[in-house]
Amino acid sequence: MTAVRSEAAPPLPRPLFFALLIGGLAVVLALALALRRTGGHLVYAIDDPYIHMAMAKNLALHGTWGVNPSEFSSSSSSLLWTGMLGASFLVFGVREVIPFAWNVLFAGALLLVTWRIIVSVAQSSDEVLPFAVLALVTFVTPVPSLVFAGQEHLLHAAITLWFVFSACRSLSKERGSAIGTLVLAAAVLPLVRYESLFTVAIVCGGFMLRRRWRDAAVLAGSAIVPVAAYGALSAALGWSWLPNPVLMKGARPDLSSLSGVASALGYNGYSLLQANPAIMFTVCVAVAAWCIRNAAGYRDTGQWMLGVFVVQALLHLQFAQPRAFWFFRYEAYVLALGVVSIGVAALQSVTDSRLRAGPGRRRVLAAGAVVILVLSPPAHRAARAFQLIPRASANIYEQQYQMGLFLRQHYAGRAVALHDIGAATFLGDIQCVDLVGLANREVFRLKSSGWFTDRDIHDITLQRDVRVAILYDLVFRGRIPPHWVKVGSWTIPDNVVVGSDTVTFYAVRPEEAPRLAQALQEFAGRLPPTVTWRAP
Numbered sequence: 001m002t003a004v005r006s007e008a009a010p011p012l013p014r015p016l017f018f019a020l021l022i023g024g025l026a027v028v029l030a031l032a033l034a035l036r037r038t039g040g041h042l043v044y045a046i047d048d049p050y051i052h053m054a055m056a057k058n059l060a061l062h063g064t065w066g067v068n069p070s071e072f073s074s075s076s077s078s079l080l081w082t083g084m085l086g087a088s089f090l091v092f093g094v095r096e097v098i099p100f101a102w103n104v105l106f107a108g109a110l111l112l113v114t115w116r117i118i119v120s121v122a123q124s125s126d127e128v129l130p131f132a133v134l135a136l137v138t139f140v141t142p143v144p145s146l147v148f149a150g151q152e153h154l155l156h157a158a159i160t161l162w163f164v165f166s167a168c169r170s171l172s173k174e175r176g177s178a179i180g181t182l183v184l185a186a187a188v189l190p191l192v193r194y195e196s197l198f199t200v201a202i203v204c205g206g207f208m209l210r211r212r213w214r215d216a217a218v219l220a221g222s223a224i225v226p227v228a229a230y231g232a233l234s235a236a237l238g239w240s241w242l243p244n245p246v247l248m249k250g251a252r253p254d255l256s257s258l259s260g261v262a263s264a265l266g267y268n269g270y271s272l273l274q275a276n277p278a279i280m281f282t283v284c285v286a287v288a289a290w291c292i293r294n295a296a297g298y299r300d301t302g303q304w305m306l307g308v309f310v311v312q313a314l315l316h317l318q319f320a321q322p323r324a325f326w327f328f329r330y331e332a333y334v335l336a337l338g339v340v341s342i343g344v345a346a347l348q349s350v351t352d353s354r355l356r357a358g359p360g361r362r363r364v365l366a367a368g369a370v371v372i373l374v375l376s377p378p379a380h381r382a383a384r385a386f387q388l389i390p391r392a393s394a395n396i397y398e399q400q401y402q403m404g405l406f407l408r409q410h411y412a413g414r415a416v417a418l419h420d421i422g423a424a425t426f427l428g429d430i431q432c433v434d435l436v437g438l439a440n441r442e443v444f445r446l447k448s449s450g451w452f453t454d455r456d457i458h459d460i461t462l463q464r465d466v467r468v469a470i471l472y473d474l475v476f477r478g479r480i481p482p483h484w485v486k487v488g489s490w491t492i493p494d495n496v497v498v499g500s501d502t503v504t505f506y507a508v509r510p511e512e513a514p515r516l517a518q519a520l521q522e523f524a525g526r527l528p529p530t531v532t533w534r535a536p
Helices: 014-037 048-062 079-092 100-123 128-140 143-149 153-172 179-192 196-209 213-236 244-249 258-264 275-294 300-318 332-350 359-374 379-412 424-429 442-446 454-463 510-526
Strands: 415-418 431-434 469-473 485-492 502-507 532-534
Touching: 014 100, 014 128, 014 143, 048 079, 048 100, 048 431, 079 100, 079 179, 079 510, 100 143, 100 196, 100 332, 128 143, 128 379, 143 153, 143 379, 153 179, 153 196, 153 379, 179 213, 196 213, 196 300, 244 442, 275 300, 275 332, 275 469, 300 332, 332 442, 359 424, 359 502, 379 424, 379 454, 379 485, 415 424, 415 442, 415 454, 431 454, 454 532, 502 510
Parallel strands: 415 431, 415 469
Antiparallel strands: 469 502, 485 502, 485 532
């Protein structure tokens, strides 16, 4: 008899293996440090993932797209991510670990996509430059922090990289994916993050420069149709065409005059360099690389990717709200695209036969690039991102997480007015009245009009039969209705991520004050020892 020999699976390439190993060890170390500060609970480093989880929970259990189980709210800026969580909750049950598990998977997918891009342009077996690119993507993006952010940003970065690379290969006429595959990616990207419409628009502009008008029109249509369909549904239900988080967290620079353009470019007290030095450093490197390669006559994939990245980065800086700290999330896809674009351009340059770059020269270039980047703003950003994971998780555990547990124990099913709505809503099983506007259209419209006073807050809470409010005095100073009774407050130490280290509990109706005071007193024994509870 002839023995049947099974072929063994090909070994994992060493650069990819070591990048996955280093990234995995970083996540495990961060998790161990975080669990020590959260009593062994897996707690995300920001409150926002709990908003997606609350909506996904209501979608799975009640068939409702909203923060509250009984009403629609356009409160998710990532339709696909919330839908994925909802499907996962339906299959596996409502488990807090699911976003973490998805992000571990998408972290691996991001590195795999990066590797596939690198090997498709590299013309040698040298492993130093490919590993340098993989390591930079891991820590500059930064992958460990985004796993703990519990949102869609790793998925967004992976699909963006694949889409831009495939489109640029097609534009450079080196090779490219079938237009049908690009159309599918263009349709998915805005469902992951709305700012992907800019990415698709930039690529469409490239196709128009190539006079490929039909391809540009098909890509644009595939990106717009699903977004427009959701917008029409949202508008029919009384909400805006775009989700509230997109409208509230985006910046809309005034480009109608020269002074507005100058202000947008940073000459009116706010510079692009101050906005995000890591992005601006990467843009400067990309522009320099593009100019050098353009003078040498390159018109390849790397050159197209550098151009797409620079335009994408500048658009991001103009339209992303200039807040000092978003926990490294919103610019992640931009930095991943920048690192890979520069890496592709470098690989295509040093392996070009005209440059006669042997393995020794490639290693020297890789080492020099690493040294420069270690001393650069992206490296500082990467180190700070990793350092803050345990502290940020502890902040959420000590404040928002405890709010959710408190509300579930004492106010489940009741209407509660909130500033941070994520963990309190997901864990608390309450009817949320969002006084920021992410999940409340009346509040959003009042704030958009520039008028949101204590009288408005009184009317909204009265209409919703709210008995309790949990707010930051620092944020709502001058807008707390005078008849509200301050009953107590919690203060946390070492705050790096929440809106204020002190959150205050109010009885919206005076007769509610004794019950709220008793509930806070009973719950005080369950608070972590680091939280300070004070009565007024």
